[in-house]
Amino acid sequence: MTLFHFFNCAILTFGPHAVYYSATPLSEYDTLGTSVKAAVVYLATALVKLVCLATFLQVSETEVFDPYQEALKAMIGFIDVAGLYFALAQLTHRNISQNHKFQAVGLGWAFADSVLHRLAPLWVGARGLEFTWDYVLQGLEANANLVFTISLAALGSLMWLRKNKPKTLIPIIYTCAVIIATMPSITSYLRRVMGWHFPKVVGFELMTSLVMAFISCQLFILCQRPSL
Amino acid sequence: MAEEKNSKQRHHRSMLLDSMYPVVALMLVLVACVELCDAATVVDVYRLIQYDISGVPFGSRFSSLNHHAASLSFQHGADLSRSVLILPLRELDIAFVQDYISQKQSLGGLLILLPQTFRPGYIGGGETQDGLRVLLAQLEKLLLHSNIPFPVYFAFENEETDAMLADVKKNDALGQQATATTGGYKLVISVSEPRKIASPTITNIQGWLPGSRADGDSNQLPTIAVVASYDTFGAAPALSVGSDSNGSGVVALLEVARLFSTLYSNPKTRGRYNLLFALTSGGPYNYEGTQKWLKSLDQRMRESIDYAICLNSVGSWDNELLVHVSKPPENAYIKQIFEGFSNVAEDLGFQVSLKHKKINISNSRVAWEHEQFSRLRVTAATVSELLTPPELLESAGSLSDTRQHVNEDSIIKGVKLVAESLARHIYGHQGKDIQIFADNSSLAVNRFYVKSWLDSLSQTPRVAPFLSKNEPLIMALKKELEDYTAEVSIQQESLDGIFTFYDSTKASLNIYQVASVTFDLLLLLVLGSYLIMLFSFLVITTRGLDDLISIFRRPPSRKMKIA
Numbered sequence: 001m002t003l004f005h006f007f008n009c010a011i012l013t014f015g016p017h018a019v020y021y022s023a024t025p026l027s028e029y030d031t032l033g034t035s036v037k038a039a040v041v042y043l044a045t046a047l048v049k050l051v052c053l054a055t056f057l058q059v060s061e062t063e064v065f066d067p068y069q070e071a072l073k074a075m076i077g078f079i080d081v082a083g084l085y086f087a088l089a090q091l092t093h094r095n096i097s098q099n100h101k102f103q104a105v106g107l108g109w110a111f112a113d114s115v116l117h118r119l120a121p122l123w124v125g126a127r128g129l130e131f132t133w134d135y136v137l138q139g140l141e142a143n144a145n146l147v148f149t150i151s152l153a154a155l156g157s158l159m160w161l162r163k164n165k166p167k168t169l170i171p172i173i174y175t176c177a178v179i180i181a182t183m184p185s186i187t188s189y190l191r192r193v194m195g196w197h198f199p200k201v202v203g204f205e206l207m208t209s210l211v212m213a214f215i216s217c218q219l220f221i222l223c224q225r226p227s228l
Numbered sequence: 229m230a231e232e233k234n235s236k237q238r239h240h241r242s243m244l245l246d247s248m249y250p251v252v253a254l255m256l257v258l259v260a261c262v263e264l265c266d267a268a269t270v271v272d273v274y275r276l277i278q279y280d281i282s283g284v285p286f287g288s289r290f291s292s293l294n295h296h297a298a299s300l301s302f303q304h305g306a307d308l309s310r311s312v313l314i315l316p317l318r319e320l321d322i323a324f325v326q327d328y329i330s331q332k333q334s335l336g337g338l339l340i341l342l343p344q345t346f347r348p349g350y351i352g353g354g355e356t357q358d359g360l361r362v363l364l365a366q367l368e369k370l371l372l373h374s375n376i377p378f379p380v381y382f383a384f385e386n387e388e389t390d391a392m393l394a395d396v397k398k399n400d401a402l403g404q405q406a407t408a409t410t411g412g413y414k415l416v417i418s419v420s421e422p423r424k425i426a427s428p429t430i431t432n433i434q435g436w437l438p439g440s441r442a443d444g445d446s447n448q449l450p451t452i453a454v455v456a457s458y459d460t461f462g463a464a465p466a467l468s469v470g471s472d473s474n475g476s477g478v479v480a481l482l483e484v485a486r487l488f489s490t491l492y493s494n495p496k497t498r499g500r501y502n503l504l505f506a507l508t509s510g511g512p513y514n515y516e517g518t519q520k521w522l523k524s525l526d527q528r529m530r531e532s533i534d535y536a537i538c539l540n541s542v543g544s545w546d547n548e549l550l551v552h553v554s555k556p557p558e559n560a561y562i563k564q565i566f567e568g569f570s571n572v573a574e575d576l577g578f579q580v581s582l583k584h585k586k587i588n589i590s591n592s593r594v595a596w597e598h599e600q601f602s603r604l605r606v607t608a609a610t611v612s613e614l615l616t617p618p619e620l621l622e623s624a625g626s627l628s629d630t631r632q633h634v635n636e637d638s639i640i641k642g643v644k645l646v647a648e649s650l651a652r653h654i655y656g657h658q659g660k661d662i663q664i665f666a667d668n669s670s671l672a673v674n675r676f677y678v679k680s681w682l683d684s685l686s687q688t689p690r691v692a693p694f695l696s697k698n699e700p701l702i703m704a705l706k707k708e709l710e711d712y713t714a715e716v717s718i719q720q721e722s723l724d725g726i727f728t729f730y731d732s733t734k735a736s737l738n739i740y741q742v743a744s745v746t747f748d749l750l751l752l753l754v755l756g757s758y759l760i761m762l763f764s765f766l767v768i769t770t771r772g773l774d775d776l777i778s779i780f781r782r783p784p785s786r787k788m789k790i791a
Binding site: 004005007008011012015016019020022023024025128129130131136 | 268414416740741742743745748751752755758759762763764766767770771
């Protein structure tokens with residue numbers, strides 16, 4: 001019976017990635033290689049982040065929000081951004097349009113993130129007899145993460161791959177990118193200091209992800225006009 | 229050259245694959261084995277005893293449990309054969325349980341929740357109402373003498389069980405009884421089926437304190453025996469601590485032994501009587517241990533016993549203590565013993581009464597411990613607070629027999645009674661107004677000793693078939709007697725006869741909150757529609773509406789073209 005629940009949560013967590021790939025023109029242009037490369041880069045980034053966290057962070061006994069530690073965690077979070085830059089800019093991809101490149105990289109990145117962070121708890125936890133809402137919420141969080149990553153990849157491609165941007169939009173692009181990159185710190189701040197429960201945090205993440213996606217979509221369209 | 233390279237590459241690849249196989253296999257095994265038991269709540273539960281008398285089964289015959297929880301608010305006529313009924317003691321209706329058992333209605337299991345005050349070792353206020361104790365005693369009697377074809381467990385109330393019960397009651401009142409399709413709570417106890425205990429042992433501990441022989445006197449000194457049985461029997465063997473029956477008797481015996489060992493340690497004050505202290509087992513089973521112990525004694529030793537005092541439940545009386553005998557009261561020895569007791573009692577300010585019960589030799593039931601002595605022609609009496617002898621397997625350590633209802637003062641008065649009358653008899657001071665074990669003297673009864681042994685015994689379940697040969701309790705009692713007597717010996721016999729016992733007395737209950745199948749199906753439906761909507765949305769926004777429609781419509785133009 002509970003294998004059923006595991007199946008449900010699995011399709012909630014990993015389904016959207018597959019759907020995104022098959023629904024958009026990504027599948028027509030066969031960009032799977034790009035996504036796989038992005039996933040590998042994510043793995044390497046995660047390893048580097050782990051090493052840095054282990055070296056520089058002190059484990060506190062209580063769940064106290066220490067601003068210094070959180071600032072350190074946010075800085076280490078920027079290694080993520082560096083990894084994304086590497087995946088977008090430095091790797092050689094087949095000749096695919098920029099439009100699709102960031103989508104493929106974002107998709108691969110988000111899929112690797114979901115698998116690494118959510119598959120093991122799902123397998124171990126969702127198969128037990130006890131029912132909790134945790135795994136459904138975790139799946140929703142994975143969806144929000146997918147949207148965040150694709151927006152970040154879009155903004156990243158705007159920042160590093162496009163040379164001629166309208167001057168007024170540049171600061172907006174950078175602020176949005178910073179907001180998305182520091183999302184983990186913001187959620188942990190909400191959870192610890194404000195005492196928000198998991199459902200509330202997930203709801204907030206979903207809302208922000210939609211807002212951010214809309215903003216980055218608009219920015220992308222605006223930046224695309226001059227080159228037309 | 230290219231071919232060599234190719235074959236080398238292939239060789240490398242196959243080697244790589246070969247080395248991957250054990251890793252992959254290990255991963256699969258690991259993944260399959262991760263079956264964590266992650267219940268939200270785990271509660272200690274204690275099973276109803278399961279035993280046979282001459283092959284007739286009694287008690288709860290099953291131990292493992294895997295059913296949904298139900299409460300008393302279920303709709304009439306509902307089928308409970310796949311549910312566990314949760315009954316708090318406060319809301320128990322004996323008639324209902326009796327009906328259920330006697331009509332042999334099928335039930336998945338029974339979980340009885342007891343208030344925390346009945347827990348052994350419970351320190352805290354809150355006097356249990358007498359009504360609850362009486363109800364519990366009635367329930368125990370009913371359960372012990374019935375053959376119950378489903379598992380019965382006792383547990384103590386705590387916050388988690390209270391919350392679960394409230395939830396279950398709410399659901400039952402709404403008519404949604406918990407089954408596989410409507411969710412609710414699932415109670416799981418996974419233990420193996422109970423097995424017979426192969427040869428249960430009973431252990432008797434005796435301590436011998438020799439008296440002083442006058443010079444030139446070659447006759448055997450007379451002996452006085454003080455006996456108490458230390459084991460218990462109750463509805464839940466893991467909770468059967470028997471503070472009054474017979475923890476109080478054991479404590480009284482130990483204190484008397486301590487007082488006399490102090491007296492006898494000095495050769496000048498050693499009496500002309502040997503003292504024999506015996507802690508016997510097998511009490512609830514017609515005092516089988518006492519009988520075996522007596523039979524194992526040397527014939528001469530047995531004949532040298534002047535009289536024996538048996539202690540049984542001396543922990544909760546106020547003004548009157550009873551002396552039960554089987555020889556007629558006109559008997560000279562009985563008269564002497566009773567006079568000794570009543571003189572001391574008068575001095576101490578309470579009353580003793582004599583009660584005579586004849587032994588029925590054709591009846592195998594042994595009502596008091598002294599009857600085993602009498603059957604072997606040894607004068608004996610039982611000092612007890614009980615008016616009538618307890619029935620077989622009753623008043624031997626039930627669930628309601630907890631520390632709170634035992635009074636150390638009663639035990640101390642009992643100790644003084646026995647010790648003074650023994651001492652006056654030994655030293656020949658009958659009828660004289662002397663207090664040998666006076667308060668504030670070096671021979672005073674030690675209240676702290678009594679209290680600490682009573683506390684410790686009230687947290688130790690002592691059902692004989694479940695005690696191993698080297699049980700810490702037995703070792704502790706042996707060591708204590710070794711401190712006070714000269715010679716200690718242990719006799720271990722097997723409890724044969726008509727009783728058979730089964731193991732599995734304690735388990736862990738896992739309470740899971742489960743969702744129903746309909747919920748899972750609903751969730752699947754919602755997720756399916758969400759994914760389909762996401763798919764359509766993405767196709768529309770990136771490729772256009774026409775593409776979406778074209779995915780679903782088979783191109784009819786091909787047929788037209790062929791035509």
